[in-house]
Amino acid sequence: MTEVSPVLDRLDADLDESLERLFALLRIQSISTDPAYAAECLKAADWLVADLRSIGFEASVRSTPGHPMVVAHHEGEGPHVLFYGHYDVQPVDPLDLWEDDPFAPSLKEVAPDRQIIVGRGSSDDKGQLMTFVEACRAYKSVHGKLPCKISILFEGEEESGSPSLKPFLKEHAEELKADFALVCDTAMWDRETPAICVGLRGLVGEEVTVRGADRDLHSGFFGGAAANPIRILARVLSDMHDDDGAVTIPGFYEGVEETPEDILKSWEALGQDARSMLAPIGLSELAGEKGRSALELVWARPTAEFNGIYGGYTGQGFKTVIAAQASAKVSFRLVHKQDPDKIRAAFRAFVRERIPADCTVEFTPHGGSPAIQLSYDSPLVTTAQAALTEEWNKPAVPIAMGGSIPIVGDFQNLLGMDSLLVGFGLSDDRIHSPNEKYELSSFHKGQRSWARILDALAKSTTAE
Structure with missing residues (x-):
């Protein structure tokens, strides 16, 4: 039995309790863009600090000119990682389009063997960040320690432009700098195929x-x-x-630069072509550089x-x-x-x-x-890729994203850190829209995935 096996067992056994913790966080109306919810944003920050302290983190609420940051640290051997997420959420308007109260989270069965968590923030980003917290909780519970030295930064203004983030990073650069950052604000390729984002367009x-x-x-x-x-x-x-x-x-x-041929072939194998990409929006022909595939145009050009x-x-x-x-x-x-x-x-x-x-x-x-581009064969990527593949029983796909995630650039430019982007959201999670949801499988297997990734990073001499 490996060190991670009992951790995975603990995560399976404690799934109901982890859901209750997530629901408690989802009930907090932490809408960052509306000043009327400032007290709720502080409430969410306080809740996270209390939860992290219960695991053994040294955690605190840090004030900013806007909504507070949550910063936490836990000692450990091996590489030092900084995990980033955000606890603020989008407004819920139009409220009449919600099937249920957006701040009364629940678990719904939508098909045999398929359940979803519904509520504002379930996918973006409370459900995502709690997958990592639960992995840490289970690892600490089983082994009495964490596999790595871990710092955590939870932001409260991501959905309102992050005005306080860059000054905060500059002021606390020495405290927050780690070997690399982990960001869980991205998505899987589909419900059964994990993905690692290795490129973000600038x-x-x-x-x-x-x-x-x-x-x-x-x-x-x-x-x-x-x-x-x-x-x-x-x-x-x-x-x-x-x-x-x-x-x-x-x-x-x-x-x-030209994308490596083996990566282009792996994207081709995903089955996304001009027709499947454009038909849902009423179009049929690619409009960019001729001779490029649909995914290459939006991910790498x-x-x-x-x-x-x-x-x-x-x-x-x-x-x-x-x-x-x-x-x-x-x-x-x-x-x-x-x-x-x-x-x-x-x-x-x-x-x-x-x-x-x-x-x-x-x-x-x-x-x-600028754009962010990790090497497709970097030790950080390949280590995480192997861990995800083991959990999902499908090869983790190295993908890119057509949009930008400014925090990743800030980590690189201000703290000199590369970021590993692993998320478990889906394209149909309705983030920023009424009836936001998060797959129960994403929440459960996301916890297990982070446990495997942390364990693999700790054991990998290339990640040190």
Whole structure:
């Protein structure tokens, strides 16, 4: 019998008790974006501190200008890991679309041998973070110690933009720095297939405004003679992609690497193609770079997308004007080693080259962060991959994510740590929507998975 086997047995035996603890946390209405729930956010932080102390962690509530952080530490041998999660939740509106009270969690049977936990925060992120806490509880109960040195950071503002997080990390960098971070705010590939996220696309946001005449002009009096900012801007945006869907901004692909062939084949084996991805949203053809698969386009290729365009008269009816100005919101998803500052500068130069001499252009930045990319064969990934495969009896899939998780970049940039992203949510968990749920199998096997991962990391000489 291995050291982890009795821990897994304890998790199985204590599942009902772990559900009651989760339900107690889910009943707390920790909506971070609404100041009316500030006391509830503090209540959730206090609850987590008390629970972690019951396991033997040195835990405390740390004040911030916004909602508090929960920080906890437990000594142990082997690698030092920092686990991150967030206890705040999204608002529940529209309330009339919920089948039950969003803060009265319950267990429902939706099919033979399939039960779900329902309630706001069940998947995002209270159910997820408690899988790790329960793994620690069971390990400590069985062995009287934890397999690694573990620190925990639970945030209370993730759903409202994390305004306090970066300053907190900077102020407490020495205390929070570990060998690597563990983040459980991601998903499985499907209900039976675990996944490890090894890549997150970065982001650059820009708002561009082209100005022409000093006022809106009558298109009959000035049409054909005066510069039209809408036409100029439309031309600029059109020039940003070639006929094959590639971005034409000079230097845009600097730092972009090709995905290893074996990884592309593993993604192909998942069965997600253009049809299965696009049909549910009423589309059928891939619009990005030609010759790339659907998953490669959203997981491993950079993009330039237009998120809004406006200018001139946009009200009811018709008004024949040449607008004095036109604006667009443009976002770039970055991969691998692309530099956000270089992308922003290259975009601005690209636009300026296309603006007539008697017109002007202004830019407003809207954030920027680099991509996160772990090596597909890093010891951290392969160790966790083996542990997950053993638990789920299916190979854990190395995936990437088209979106961004800013905390992962902050851990890397501010604390010098890579992050292992392992989550047990599903795409149909309805996070941020009415009737949020979390599979009971995700909660139960998520606990067992973390126990296996911690045990494997402690034993792996490559993880030290």
